[in-house]
Amino acid sequence: MSVLYEHPLNERIRNYLKLEQLFVQASKCQAEYITDHYQVYFNALFAIFDTLDRNDIRGELIKDLERLEQHLVVWSKSPEIDTKALEQNLKQIVGYVCQLRSNKQAWHELKHDKLIASLKQRFAIQGGSSLFDLPQLQFWLSRCQTQIASDISAWLAKFALLQEAINLVLRFIRQRGNFELIKSDTGFYQDNGEGLLLLRIKVDKNANYYPTVSGNRLRYSIRFMLPCEQTGRKYSKQTTQFELARC
Template identity: 30%
Template sequence: MITFEHPLNERVRTFLRLEHLFRQLEFFIQQEDPRSSRCAIWALLDIVAVTTRADVRNEILKELDRLTGNLNRLATQRGIDTEALNEVLDDLRRVTEGVQQLNGPIGHRAREDEFLKAIAQRSSIPGGTCSFDLPHFHYWLIQPTEQRQTRFNDWLQDLNPAIEAIRLALSLMRSSSASRQVTAEGGFYQEALDAVAPAQMLRVTLEAEAAIFPEISGHKNRFSIRFMKPELQGRATPHAEDIQFRLTCCVF
């Protein structure tokens, strides 16, 4: 099975992008090869760029507050597992405190680091970060793995609380609703959404053997899915046959 996700508002769009970059960063940081450290630097610079363009700290706190409010309202309903609910609320309180205790904007340490600034300035030039362009970067890349990882840990001090908070928020969204099997007739599916309880994101799950992928567009009121078939050469083409898939509208 393979799952595709699509955000239905700008906040979730930013969270999904940062989650994607965090995964890359964490994978490459753990590798010893200097080329992996290069990849980790690119992911870190992308994270810095995303957090520069948006007030991510404020958006995280708003989302955690929204989720906490939703869960507190569930506490009065019958059949709720109070112990499990309290555990999730404790997790939300913990990550909220972690973000609140940050001094300054998220990613500030990496954003203001002169070493990273020099790399970012040259990275817009094709091949602009080779050894003769940035000898300091080349020197750093050939240092022992432990030394490079220590530097990454320093840059991540004010990013780790955001990473943990975003992961918890997305995990709660993903697990909040059950998936259902639907059919895209002629490879196309559309549906209206409840404006009173707006969905945060969509999840489309397909059999890997189907050899197709969804192109999703939508907003808080409506969404549509067009299934596409990749070609060996050229652009993908619309899949014109009926296709069954599992759909999750993450409303929580």
């Protein structure tokens, strides 16, 4: 058993990974548990809003999908390629690009939802999301599970296209790198990052160290840390073993 750590090497992939995680968090909050987990759900929802507001995710996705389409066309000339799978992926990519171009920002409609808009203002205030400050939320939570489930599904559906496109792009990026076993005598490793988008690091679950990564598209370094009661963490100088996939 191992723990998988991922680290993006540019801001675009960082945003994709962030949104991927936020979509999962929001999707896991089912109607029957929303009363106890409403803060997780709405914090994730509003973090998605903020990430999309500050970045041209749609434009970046279109570029990445078009690049991926070009790569697949080149790969199609290989005699070893799975033609059926390739055609299916190409069809999916072309479909996403067409939808992203025509369906400009479906999630913008949520900003005009009266409940969502009123909650977003309060959730932006630290400690402002308690139910006694949000009677409109408490009223919504008191509705039947069927109605709550319908609302949750309708809200998340506004992001479905972005979520599916991001998942596809990240899947292909992750498949670019194979895991390689690496040993370090000093708890430190560095290498050339040119052309890389993402680092994936596997560490044995029983190991008493974890990786911290710094770097960019030109160079990266991995420093392994040990938990420390006094300072929270400290550098590991022991021999470390891990698996690394450069994507």
